[in-house]
Amino acid sequence: MTVPDRHPDVPVTRPDAQVHFGVFFQGVNHTTIWSDPESGSQTDFATFERVIRTAERGLFDAFFLGEGLRLRESRGALHDLDVVGRPDAITQLAALAAITTHIGLVATQNTTYNDPADLARRLQSLDVLSGGRAAWNVVTTDNAWTGANFRRGGYLDHALRYDRAQGQLDVARQIWDAFPDAGGSDAFSGTVAHVSEHSAMFDVELDPTTPRSPQGHPIIFQAGDSPQGRDFAAANADVIFSRHGAVLADALEFAADVRRRTVAAGRPEDDVKIFPGTGIIVGDTPADAEERARWVRWNQVSPATALSIVGNIWGEDLSGYDPDGPLPAHDPVVEELGGERGSATTGARTREVAARWRALAEAEHLSIRELVVRDSGERGFQGMPASVAEDLIRWVRTGAVDGFNISPWIVPSGLDDIVDRVVPELQERGAYPTSYTGTTLREHLGLRAPLTRRAAATAVGAA
Amino acid sequence: MGLDADGAGAHPAAAAVARLAGADLVSGTRLARTVRQAEHAGLTFVSFTDALLPAVAGSPASARLESVTRAAFVSRTTTAIGLVPQVPTTYPEPFHVAAQLASLDIAASGRAGWLAAVTRDAATADAYGRTVVGDVSREARDVVQVVRDLWDSWEDDAVIRDVPTGRYIDRDRVHHVDFVGETFSVKGPLITPRPPQGQLVVLASDGDVRPALGRPGAPEAGGAERLVDVTLVGGSGVGTARGNATAAREHSPLAGVDLEVVLDAGGRTGADRLAVLDASTPAGVRSPWDTRALRYVGDAAGLVALLTELATPGPDGRRPVDGVRLLPAVLDVDLPVLARDVLPALRAARLVAAPRAGATLRESLGLPRPANRYETRVLADAPSA
Numbered sequence: 001m002t003v004p005d006r007h008p009d010v011p012v013t014r015p016d017a018q019v020h021f022g023v024f025f026q027g028v029n030h031t032t033i034w035s036d037p038e039s040g041s042q043t044d045f046a047t048f049e050r051v052i053r054t055a056e057r058g059l060f061d062a063f064f065l066g067e068g069l070r071l072r073e074s075r076g077a078l079h080d081l082d083v084v085g086r087p088d089a090i091t092q093l094a095a096l097a098a099i100t101t102h103i104g105l106v107a108t109q110n111t112t113y114n115d116p117a118d119l120a121r122r123l124q125s126l127d128v129l130s131g132g133r134a135a136w137n138v139v140t141t142d143n144a145w146t147g148a149n150f151r152r153g154g155y156l157d158h159a160l161r162y163d164r165a166q167g168q169l170d171v172a173r174q175i176w177d178a179f180p181d182a183g184g185s186d187a188f189s190g191t192v193a194h195v196s197e198h199s200a201m202f203d204v205e206l207d208p209t210t211p212r213s214p215q216g217h218p219i220i221f222q223a224g225d226s227p228q229g230r231d232f233a234a235a236n237a238d239v240i241f242s243r244h245g246a247v248l249a250d251a252l253e254f255a256a257d258v259r260r261r262t263v264a265a266g267r268p269e270d271d272v273k274i275f276p277g278t279g280i281i282v283g284d285t286p287a288d289a290e291e292r293a294r295w296v297r298w299n300q301v302s303p304a305t306a307l308s309i310v311g312n313i314w315g316e317d318l319s320g321y322d323p324d325g326p327l328p329a330h331d332p333v334v335e336e337l338g339g340e341r342g343s344a345t346t347g348a349r350t351r352e353v354a355a356r357w358r359a360l361a362e363a364e365h366l367s368i369r370e371l372v373v374r375d376s377g378e379r380g381f382q383g384m385p386a387s388v389a390e391d392l393i394r395w396v397r398t399g400a401v402d403g404f405n406i407s408p409w410i411v412p413s414g415l416d417d418i419v420d421r422v423v424p425e426l427q428e429r430g431a432y433p434t435s436y437t438g439t440t441l442r443e444h445l446g447l448r449a450p451l452t453r454r455a456a457a458t459a460v461g462a463a
Numbered sequence: 464m465g466l467d468a469d470g471a472g473a474h475p476a477a478a479a480v481a482r483l484a485g486a487d488l489v490s491g492t493r494l495a496r497t498v499r500q501a502e503h504a505g506l507t508f509v510s511f512t513d514a515l516l517p518a519v520a521g522s523p524a525s526a527r528l529e530s531v532t533r534a535a536f537v538s539r540t541t542t543a544i545g546l547v548p549q550v551p552t553t554y555p556e557p558f559h560v561a562a563q564l565a566s567l568d569i570a571a572s573g574r575a576g577w578l579a580a581v582t583r584d585a586a587t588a589d590a591y592g593r594t595v596v597g598d599v600s601r602e603a604r605d606v607v608q609v610v611r612d613l614w615d616s617w618e619d620d621a622v623i624r625d626v627p628t629g630r631y632i633d634r635d636r637v638h639h640v641d642f643v644g645e646t647f648s649v650k651g652p653l654i655t656p657r658p659p660q661g662q663l664v665v666l667a668s669d670g671d672v673r674p675a676l677g678r679p680g681a682p683e684a685g686g687a688e689r690l691v692d693v694t695l696v697g698g699s700g701v702g703t704a705r706g707n708a709t710a711a712r713e714h715s716p717l718a719g720v721d722l723e724v725v726l727d728a729g730g731r732t733g734a735d736r737l738a739v740l741d742a743s744t745p746a747g748v749r750s751p752w753d754t755r756a757l758r759y760v761g762d763a764a765g766l767v768a769l770l771t772e773l774a775t776p777g778p779d780g781r782r783p784v785d786g787v788r789l790l791p792a793v794l795d796v797d798l799p800v801l802a803r804d805v806l807p808a809l810r811a812a813r814l815v816a817a818p819r820a821g822a823t824l825r826e827s828l829g830l831p832r833p834a835n836r837y838e839t840r841v842l843a844d845a846p847s848a
Binding site: 033034035037042043044045068069071077078081082083084085087089091092094095096097098099121122124128129149151180189191205206207209212225303 | 495566572586631646656
């Protein structure tokens with residue numbers, strides 16, 4: 001984890017901008033330190049409840065759940081080193097909706113292995129039950145390996161995965177728009193529109209049953225970083241959950257690119273909010289923060305995890321290697337990684353990764369474990385609460401981001417320091433709300449009306 | 464004793480008569496209030512009837528939210544009552560259904576069930592963009608089977624958190640299910656660990672989910688694996704309902720009767736209320752209220768007598784039926800009468816008992832917690848093929 005550069009030369013373009021926070025409850029990952037005695041169950045509802053209550057106490061905009069539709073495997077065996085096993089996101093968020101009042105509820109849901117009739121209805125059900133706090137993080141899959149758990153099975157051509165995502169979202173919006181607006185004097189007035197979609201990927205004829213929530217539609221999040229993913233976000237998303245949360249210059253470049261694409265898609269440039277995933281570690285002194293960060297880094301990469309990560313690139317079982325020794329002397333045996341190892345590395349060119357690692361290891365005299373720690377570290381903010389607050393404010397006020405999606409390195413206590421120590425520093429600097437001002441996620445994020453409802457909203461406003 | 468807590472009530476005109484539509488009908492506030500009332504009344508479980516398509520196309524009064532989401536929403540606002548969403552077996556993805564229901568059981572601390580239902584109408588196939596499933600029973604059997612397999616795909620103690628070896632799970636206790644059915648296959652394992660009850664309580668209407676033939680490795684080797692824990696039967700009268708329940712017990716441990724009720728309430732007789740409801744039934748309704756369920760229309764005392772008759776053991780010591788699921792015509796009208804005049808009388812006669820806070824639905828129904836079909840120790844002891 002590197003300390004983000006302060007970049008005093010980057011101009012502040014939004015002096016009044018506020019920092020926003022979401023929390024990403026990862027579920028399946030090797031960055032949550034399950035081996036620590038303070039780490040709670042990753043299955044018990046109480047763990048999720050504690051995290052979301054802390055986040056709501058800290059006035060976070062959203063609580064975010066990931067998704068995965070097949071357990072990870074390496075060379076035919078289930079991957080056994082990381083936190084694994086997660087609840088269905090919409091089901092879990094519905095349970096959490098009843099015990100919270102303001103925080104947004106973001107469900108990652110795959111467009112490839114869902115039917116729009118089901119998925120749109122479940123998302124809208126969550127939105128109605130939560131009083132307008134639901135969001136959909138749109139993700140795509142294309143591999144047959146995940147498909148082996150589903151009726152349609154099979155493989156979706158990589159180039160078509162966003163076509164299917166777009167079709168899925170188009171049908172969902174028709175379903176969400178089908179009910180007449182609430183609020184008339186006669187609750188029975190109006191007619192629910194019939195949904196009919198016949199395209200290359202969907203044949204849907206449907207009378208919807210789900211009325212509109214106070215925020216109109218579930219909010220759309222999108223996390224893909226490819227050019228196609230960025231275009232999809234620019235055309236459709238309310239929030240982009242980016243990977244660019246470690247280096248300010250990189251985040252600024254990403255923001256400029258997303259805004260260019262958003263304008264090209266015919267939308268105002270601030271229509272897509274940017275929330276990078278990040279981690280935050282605070283200490284009582286700079287040295288204390290550095291020591292904590294070091295402890296976190298080393299505990300995130302156990303000896304077995306280091307060998308597994310390198311073994312995935314090499315395509316072979318390296319568990320007999322010494323994690324404190326050098327990288328294998330020979331080259332990787334596979335060319336490209338498939339989906340079974342997790343979406344973060346899908347499609348990686350193994351020889352390129354291996355060559356980069358080898359160069360880094362030789363230059364800095366790193367063992368396997370040191371290399372993995374070094375290579376997987378650049379992802380967050382660390383320091384004393386005041387300096388972290390100032391860094392976060394700079395990121396938001398230079399226009400690099402609109403907020404941060406925080407992944408705690410331990411659950412359920414991992415947000416405590418941030419809520420108890422960083423949030424007050426932000427508030428003192430006038431850069432963080434002191435209470436929720438609205439009740440819907442759309443209000444928290446300061447978003448305009450849903451894309452398909454702007455004309456109607458404008459007409460009402462003009463009348 | 465269960466209760467269906469769907470929308471405004473079980474009668475298709477309930478929403479119209481109660482003047483509830485759209486957002487009011489489906490609000491979380493109303494849902495939580497209704498289920499809390501049912502819990503306070505001492506009912507064993509609530510079911511949430513569901514269908515993808517509305518009762519009347521185009522009518523805002525046919526608003527309805529998805530059932531697992533509804534059940535999950537009330538899972539943390541209640542502590543004792545069972546939560547049983549109706550989820551169809553015909554078109555939804557079995558893998559998603561298994562994960563959703565397991566997650567509900569985790570959120571509800573073991574109080575979840577599944578009313579596995581078939582979908583016979585072609586319009587639902589059109590909504591999914593699929594061809595119509597001809598043999599809905601065969602499909603139901605495959606789907607219930609694979610969902611049960613997936614719930615067992617993690618053994619109870621699969622999460623080991625073994626710091627010395629760095630292993631979070633024991634991969635020998637997490638299993639591919641490798642299910643191959645007539646129309647689909649599922650590799651597994653589930654993304655969600657085994658639910659607290661091991662297996663959720665599976666309910667089904669009589670005839671919807673037929674028993675499976677013997678499967679290799681099934682707990683009852685050589686015989687049929689039990690797919691359904693509770694069969695819900697109907698009947699034109701008490702006698703036929705009892706007969707149906709007796710027959711259903713051949714293939715499910717428990718059999719309950721679906722009982723529609725329209726009670727005397729608010730100075731009006733049940734018969735008057737039913738006449739108004741029937742006259743208010745909207746044109747084009749998908750499923751009019753002339754179901755195969757047993758029906759009671761009248762005062763609370765009569766209902767107590769009927770339920771007493773169904774609950775009193777016969778000469779063989781066994782009750783004629785194991786339970787009743789009440790289908791109140793209009794929830795806001797019939798549930799208060801049930802809570803005030805019917806359930807207390809049954810409790811006083813010790814014919815029903817309120818579920819204990821913290822008990823699982825299996826415990827409330829007297830069902831054992833099943834062993835895991837993939838349990839390593841069992842497989843190790845099994846004779847080799």
